[in-house]
Amino acid sequence: MRALAIRPGTPGVLLVERPEPAVRRPDEVKVQVLAVGICGTDREEVAGGRARAPDDQAELVIGHEMLGQVVEAGSDVRGLKVGDLAVFTVRRGCGEDLSCLLGRPDMCRTGRYRERGIWGLDGFQAEYVVDRQAYAVRVPPELAEIGVLVEPLSVAEKAIDEAVRVQMARLPEAGAAPAWLAGCRCLVVGLGPIGLLGAVALRLRGAEVCGLDVVDPDTPRAAWLSALGGSYIDGRKVPPDRVPETVGTFDLIFEAAGVAALDFDLLQALAPSGVLVLTGIPGGDRPLEVPGEALARRLVLGNLLVFGSVNAARDHYRLAVDDLGRAVCRWGKEFIGRLITHRYPVEAAPEAFGRHPPEEIKAVVEWGAWP
Amino acid sequence: MRALAIRPGTPGVLLVERPEPAVRRPDEVKVQVLAVGICGTDREEVAGGRARAPDDQAELVIGHEMLGQVVEAGSDVRGLKVGDLAVFTVRRGCGEDLSCLLGRPDMCRTGRYRERGIWGLDGFQAEYVVDRQAYAVRVPPELAEIGVLVEPLSVAEKAIDEAVRVQMARLPEAGAAPAWLAGCRCLVVGLGPIGLLGAVALRLRGAEVCGLDVVDPDTPRAAWLSALGGSYIDGRKVPPDRVPETVGTFDLIFEAAGVAALDFDLLQALAPSGVLVLTGIPGGDRPLEVPGEALARRLVLGNLLVFGSVNAARDHYRLAVDDLGRAVCRWGKEFIGRLITHRYPVEAAPEAFGRHPPEEIKAVVEWGAWP
Numbered sequence: 001m002r003a004l005a006i007r008p009g010t011p012g013v014l015l016v017e018r019p020e021p022a023v024r025r026p027d028e029v030k031v032q033v034l035a036v037g038i039c040g041t042d043r044e045e046v047a048g049g050r051a052r053a054p055d056d057q058a059e060l061v062i063g064h065e066m067l068g069q070v071v072e073a074g075s076d077v078r079g080l081k082v083g084d085l086a087v088f089t090v091r092r093g094c095g096e097d098l099s100c101l102l103g104r105p106d107m108c109r110t111g112r113y114r115e116r117g118i119w120g121l122d123g124f125q126a127e128y129v130v131d132r133q134a135y136a137v138r139v140p141p142e143l144a145e146i147g148v149l150v151e152p153l154s155v156a157e158k159a160i161d162e163a164v165r166v167q168m169a170r171l172p173e174a175g176a177a178p179a180w181l182a183g184c185r186c187l188v189v190g191l192g193p194i195g196l197l198g199a200v201a202l203r204l205r206g207a208e209v210c211g212l213d214v215v216d217p218d219t220p221r222a223a224w225l226s227a228l229g230g231s232y233i234d235g236r237k238v239p240p241d242r243v244p245e246t247v248g249t250f251d252l253i254f255e256a257a258g259v260a261a262l263d264f265d266l267l268q269a270l271a272p273s274g275v276l277v278l279t280g281i282p283g284g285d286r287p288l289e290v291p292g293e294a295l296a297r298r299l300v301l302g303n304l305l306v307f308g309s310v311n312a313a314r315d316h317y318r319l320a321v322d323d324l325g326r327a328v329c330r331w332g333k334e335f336i337g338r339l340i341t342h343r344y345p346v347e348a349a350p351e352a353f354g355r356h357p358p359e360e361i362k363a364v365v366e367w368g369a370w371p
Numbered sequence: 372m373r374a375l376a377i378r379p380g381t382p383g384v385l386l387v388e389r390p391e392p393a394v395r396r397p398d399e400v401k402v403q404v405l406a407v408g409i410c411g412t413d414r415e416e417v418a419g420g421r422a423r424a425p426d427d428q429a430e431l432v433i434g435h436e437m438l439g440q441v442v443e444a445g446s447d448v449r450g451l452k453v454g455d456l457a458v459f460t461v462r463r464g465c466g467e468d469l470s471c472l473l474g475r476p477d478m479c480r481t482g483r484y485r486e487r488g489i490w491g492l493d494g495f496q497a498e499y500v501v502d503r504q505a506y507a508v509r510v511p512p513e514l515a516e517i518g519v520l521v522e523p524l525s526v527a528e529k530a531i532d533e534a535v536r537v538q539m540a541r542l543p544e545a546g547a548a549p550a551w552l553a554g555c556r557c558l559v560v561g562l563g564p565i566g567l568l569g570a571v572a573l574r575l576r577g578a579e580v581c582g583l584d585v586v587d588p589d590t591p592r593a594a595w596l597s598a599l600g601g602s603y604i605d606g607r608k609v610p611p612d613r614v615p616e617t618v619g620t621f622d623l624i625f626e627a628a629g630v631a632a633l634d635f636d637l638l639q640a641l642a643p644s645g646v647l648v649l650t651g652i653p654g655g656d657r658p659l660e661v662p663g664e665a666l667a668r669r670l671v672l673g674n675l676l677v678f679g680s681v682n683a684a685r686d687h688y689r690l691a692v693d694d695l696g697r698a699v700c701r702w703g704k705e706f707i708g709r710l711i712t713h714r715y716p717v718e719a720a721p722e723a724f725g726r727h728p729p730e731e732i733k734a735v736v737e738w739g740a741w742p
Contacts, residue, residue: 172478
């Protein structure tokens with residue numbers, strides 16, 4: 001079968017031939033891949049950045065945002081049958097840490113996890129993929145065209161779910177108002193796929209959503225946020241450190257930009273008792289000058305909370321599947337589908353990783369067609 | 372009656388005469404003050420720093436860490452009777468914010484709260500105090516000698532309770548291990564009264580405790596921590612940024628030093644999924660150079676969490692009373708009482724605020740004697 005592979009550390013992506021994987025254990029599922037998204041992590045890998053091939057290989061099949069159709073299911077597989085749509089999760093636990101043993105490899109503490117398409121395990125940019133049913137989540141057929149968005153949405157779902165849990169655990173109104181997000185003022189920072197999908201999850205929970213980026217208001221990402229019912233803030237006109245006096249403070253800030261200087265500025269835009277969740281991963285090692293004493297004082301006197309969130313567990317994928325369904329009901333499939341701005345055939349994929357047109361939101365490689 | 376007052380903004384403390392307060396409402400309690408602690412906030416007020424007199428007065432009676440004995444109780448008062456020991460809480464809610472209305476003025480979002488002895492309401496450095504029973508917490512007679520420690524312990528209790536709630540809400544092992552702190556590796560930073568009392572609360576919950584300060588190991592604060600079963604780390608020999616490689620990483624870091632540069636260093640000493648709680652309030656507005664990109668990356672990839680905690684609600688005072696009782700059972704009253712290193716008679720109090728001998732842990736002004 002065909003697959004897209006890299007040599008970790010070496011720039012470039014290759015269309016390669018690989019043996020077709022087979023179901024060997026009764027709890028395994030074989031999936032014919034339909035579509036695989038391309039994200040910043042993939043582009044970093046293809047540029048020669050952080051990636052690790054499986055121990056016995058020089059090459060790594062890339063890709064971790066996938067949607068496929070079940071073509072074979074082992075005898076122990078329940079809840080998934082041939083013909084169903086499914087996605088596989090990305091991270092595989094270390095098998096030692098309590099978090100991993102409890103099904104939450106996203107919280108792995110040993111750092112010895114592996115990730116399909118990123119770290120030590122082949123990914124999903126291939127015609128077929130086999131894995132255990134424990135790592136598969138069923139996607140209903142009505143989400144066929146947009147199911148490839150489940151993985152990026154799962155990253156936002158984990159971050160937002162954790163923010164809600166943490167606030168419910170510490171705010172006195174928890175008992176009185178279990179749906180904490182309803183009516184909350186939220187700011188999404190960075191309107192890439194994770195930011196925009198985070199905005200979807202927040203809007204579905206009744207939050208008021210503003211979105212900050214540095215593009216013109218009539219470009220696709222800003223316009224899509226506005227159509228979702230969010231308010232776009234042009235960061236070129238409202239610098240992050242002037243957000244509070246211009247548009248007010250926020251109960252929740254969901255950061256998906258990966259710019260460290262911004263992270264520190266955003267602390268100023270948190271309302272008392274507010275929460276800032278960081279999902280963007282800045283590169284580089286530049287020192288940064290920050291108003292350290294004022295920030296620490298603000299954190300303490302305002303009971304502020306900040307946390308980082310990476311990856312997602314199976315339950316967050318299921319939340320993502322649910323939310324995509326609700327989003328389709330509310331805004332229509334055509335509208336949600338507009339997040340996928342570029343679809344490349346496999347043959348054109350190697351060049352797709354090198355391009356990043358400004359109007360792109362999500363680019364996917366098409367491996368098969370949904371019948 | 373006699374009282375200790377300041378003129379906010381003007382250095383110095385005065386022994387003044389004030390009318391003795393009277394019970395005027397059926398839910399009020401009159402308390403004869405026995406002892407009132409002196410903390411950094413008091414010393415800042417006395418030095419001319421942040422403080423506000425009641426609206427109709429030029430002077431503010433200071434003091435917010437108190438222990439007294441009930442001498443009169445209104446007809447509606449339940450659970451407190453004449454002769455009981457009691458402490459009053461410090462903060463009074465704004466009456467508008469949901470947190471304040473739900474009995475959690477420590478989480479007030481409007482900033483329009485008042486604080487006895489600090490902001491807009493007379494404090495407890497006086498012979499008698501009257502307040503509503505809703506702000507009073509009973510202290511059992513066996514804690515008479517150390518009950519004045521309830522307020523500083525309540526500040527540690529809130530921070531630690533919130534850290535536990537937050538971790539229980541987000542860590543996968545929550546379901547399996549409700550007593551999250553047991554066996555946790557904890558670092559207490561700054562061994563003043565709040566740090567040392569925090570160490571007590573952590574040890575009582577089965578945590579392994581290290582304590583970081585910059586004093587000799589045989590000085591009272593370091594020696595007291597060691598006697599409690601904690602391990603002292605001399606920050607002059609192990610700089611904060613070298614803690615991880617020297618003594619390892621921590622699941623919980625409880626900061627009570629109020630040094631902003633340290634707060635950023637401590638992020639490096641958190642284990643994955645760890646929590647850093649800040650209670651120290653740094654003064655000043657100096658810019659600080661930090662490895663911003665590396666810190667943000669660490670927060671995200673390690674699922675780290677940081678929050679600030681200020682003040683305490685009535686429930687945290689009750690936790691503090693409980694924990695002081697448990698601490699007396701475990702380590703003896705004489706040992707816990709050694710935290711109170713200096714007792715000043717009222718007449719010597721004005722000079723006590725100006726002194727801060729290095730061997731001091733907690734200084735108190737004695738207003739009366741427990742019979």
